Amino acid sequence: MEDLAAFERLVCKNASDFHYMKICLVLEKGRRNVEAAQFKQLMISGLRQLYGEVGAALPFDVLKFDPSTLTGMVRVCNSSLVKLWSAITLIGSYQNELCAFRVTQVSPFLIALSGNSRKLELD
Amino acid sequence: MSPELERCSRNLLICEKSNFRDERARYDIHVSKHFFNYKLSMVIPECASLPACIAGVIQTFSSYYRVRDLPVYKFLQEDILQKVVKNGHFYALSYNTRIDEDNTIAFLPSGHLIMSVNKDTYEQLGLEGKPSQYTHRKVQRYVVNVDLTDKSMTPGAKTYQRLITSLKEWVPLKSDFLISMKMTAEDDGGALQTLLSQYSFEEYRPTLQTHTLKETPCPSLHSSNLHGDEKSCDAHRFLEWLGAVSMDISCNNEASSFLSTYVCPEPWSSMSQGLLCTVTGFLIPEDIHSLLLELRHYFDQPKFTSWLSITVHGFADSPVSWGMTEHGFLKGGENFYNFVCFENQDYWLHMATGSHDGCPP
Structure with a gap:
């Protein structure tokens, strides 16, 4: 009989290098054409305002952007999460129009963002 | 910059490796103890459409009910308590209640009633509970755990009467509930139907969605x-890739790209097509277990892939994650597990929780 795989168990604490955020941009006058690159540029400008040039250089990825809902999936290193979150919270205008970033989900696991049980609508 | 800014709350990922045929494997216990499941997603590489046998098992998944404004004490009436709550396959979770804001109530198949309530409700209830493990300096939330199978909870007993009085008269707690029950030969759910018929309720079937992945890089x-x-790729990178394919995130980026530098973890090979299948609803562990059994048989016939994966997400607002381990929300409330089933019946099991959660079993 072939050998069965030996049991093995690993416990990883804080082993993920990244955090993932689902972020929505809300504009005062409703939706309009915003491209993924403009979305990222706006976030970088927020980082520059709050943390200066060093902040603007923080690496993060916009994994996906949906222009119809202005919602993006962002990947950021653990050490930059608080800085990015605080910077985008303080962004108040986009091209002379009032705006706000709403962080809808945050997780150290990208797969956790593929569903949101708080959005389970049954009606 | 302050080092405080670089800290993150803790998260846990447990990775297990074993074989389904190993008698000591505990995978079935881990599945059965994760009571409240919101969504499952399967990724089957080199597969064009959902195999009929797997679709057949999903068809047999239990229906669930959403009932409105149901008082909690109704579950504790003698008839319901004996025939429904204590039958070993009954699941109920308050719906649209947030674990970090509202009172959240759950009935576990083990016959336990768990109430995660705020300080005011707790004081008015007058029931014995414990402060939540995840509160700040001042306790704002309490967890009341009642074992309904205990002798003192037989209808007529003093403790039982006290529980009824506090839930009926002192704090008439009511909520919308999601309810599901595995029907058994002895019980066809008649008692549950009688209870539901007194309130406004709807029956739902789990929703199945399938999606074909084309020309996607796939980790080895x-x-x-x-x-x-x-x-071979490691657990975190693999879970990240699974998340990327589930959300249709591009895995082909240049290292110099402005938007995203995410790439499929090395080593990888190109998958000409793959199947992504998701089921959403109030899914009970018995059904997930039967699906897992079917997935193990997927490799009975030779296939082009050596593995497939199934991920099960728990409700973010459930008061428990695995067994009776307290669960909280903080930033995301994630609690999920993932199986990678290999053709030689080996499996990997990943179990993950966020900051306000105990260690998975």
């Missing part, structure tokens, strides 16, 4: 290597 996995090396 070797069942014997859980740690990841040059031949």
Whole structure:
């Protein structure tokens, strides 16, 4: 009989290098054409305002952007999460129009963002 | 910049490797103890459409009910308590209640009633509970755990009467509930129907969605290597890739790209097509277990892939994650597990929780 795989168990604490955020941009006058690159540029400008040039250089990825809902999936290193979150919270205008970033989900696991049980609508 | 800014709340990922045929494997216990499941998603590489046998098992998944404004004490009436709550396959979770704001109530199949309530409600209830493990300096939330199978909870007993009085008269707690029950030969759910018919309720079927992945890079996995090396990808990178394919995130980016530098973890090979299948609803562990059994048989016939994966997400607002381990929300409330089933019946099991959660079993 072939050998069965030996049991093995690993416990990883804080082993993920990244955090993932689902972020929505809300504009005062409703939706309009915003491209993924403009979305990222706006976030970088927020980082520059709050943390200066060093902040603007923080690496993060916009994994996906949906222009119809202005919602993006962002990947950021653990050490930059608080800085990015605080910077985008303080962004108040986009091209002379009032705006706000709403962080809808945050997780150290990208797969956790593929569903949101708080959005389970049954009606 | 202050080092405080670089800290993150803790998260846990447990990775297990074993074989389904190993008698000591505990995978079935881990599945059965994760009571409240919101969504499952399967990724089957080199597969064009959902195999009929797997679709057949999903068809047999239990229906669930959403009932409005149901008082909690109604579950504790003698008839319901004996025939429904204590039958061993009954699941109920308050719906649209947030674990970090509202009172959340759950009935576990083990016959336990768990109420995660705020300080005011707790004081008015007058029931014995414990402060939540995840509160700040001042306790704002309490967890009341009542074992309904205990002798003192037989209808007529003093403790039982006290529970009824506090839930009926002192604090008439009511909420919308999601309810599901595995029907057994002895019980056809008649008692549950009688209870539901007194309130406004709807019946739902779990929703199935399938999606075909085309020309996607796919990481190479070797069942014997859980740690990841040059031949096989590690757990975190694999889960990240699974998340990327589930959300249709591009895995082909240049390192110099402005928007995203995410790429499929090395080593990878190109998958000409793959199947992504998701089921959403109030899914009970018995059904997930039967699906897992079917997935194990997927490799009975030769296939082009050596593995497939199934991920099960728990409700973010459930008061428990695995067994009776307290669960909280903080930033995301994530609690999920993932199986990678290999063709030689080896499996990897990943179990993950966020900051306000105990260690998975």
